[in-house]
Amino acid sequence: MRTLVHEYDWPDRVVVGTVGRPGERTFYLQARAGARFTSVALEKEQSFLLADKMDELLDELTADEDNPVNAPTEIPVELVDDDPLDQPVEEQFRAGAMRLAWDPRTAQVVLEAFPVELPREDDGLAPDEEDDEPSEMLRVRIPVGTARAFAQRTRKVVHSGRPLCPLCGQPVNPDGHVCDLTEE
Numbered sequence: 001m002r003t004l005v006h007e008y009d010w011p012d013r014v015v016v017g018t019v020g021r022p023g024e025r026t027f028y029l030q031a032r033a034g035a036r037f038t039s040v041a042l043e044k045e046q047s048f049l050l051a052d053k054m055d056e057l058l059d060e061l062t063a064d065e066d067n068p069v070n071a072p073t074e075i076p077v078e079l080v081d082d083d084p085l086d087q088p089v090e091e092q093f094r095a096g097a098m099r100l101a102w103d104p105r106t107a108q109v110v111l112e113a114f115p116v117e118l119p120r121e122d123d124g125l126a127p128d129e130e131d132d133e134p135s136e137m138l139r140v141r142i143p144v145g146t147a148r149a150f151a152q153r154t155r156k157v158v159h160s161g162r163p164l165c166p167l168c169g170q171p172v173n174p175d176g177h178v179c180d181l182t183e184e
Helices: 044-063 144-158
Strands: 004-009 013-019 026-033 036-042 091-103 108-115 136-143
Touching: 004 026, 013 044, 013 144, 026 044, 026 136, 036 044, 044 091, 044 108, 044 144, 091 136, 108 144, 136 144
Parallel strands: 004 136, 036 091
Antiparallel strands: 013 026, 026 036, 091 108, 108 136
């Protein structure tokens, strides 16, 4: 099986955003180049971890004395993107595994997302005949400044949901909240 690769080298935009009300939001990783864009659904936790791992990678690059690239900690105003997702948001696939890497040839962070692997029904093929390649993937190459802005925006989006209860730490729904705390 051939893998359909949605590839973006030097995209015009790469962001995590949401659709829906807090508590019912769907998170999307979206990349755009010109009029072409791809939206991949994520879990909230995936979004949060992606931002953390992106910052971790950028910090390691900056700390590496052999690496000539320095990832800014302050994000230039022109890289801040607070706009909503491009419309219409049509889910290409739901992300399962994700991978971050550094490409020293282009001095870019490489972000790859692969679809959730669903168990296959028995198709009569022997295990060694099955193809382990994913059916599709998203690959985005972004410069370090854009990567830092991406991580900052992603954290902001994740934390913009429902407020947390100061007693139990669980999200408070718009229609109320009952703490699960019991007195001991």
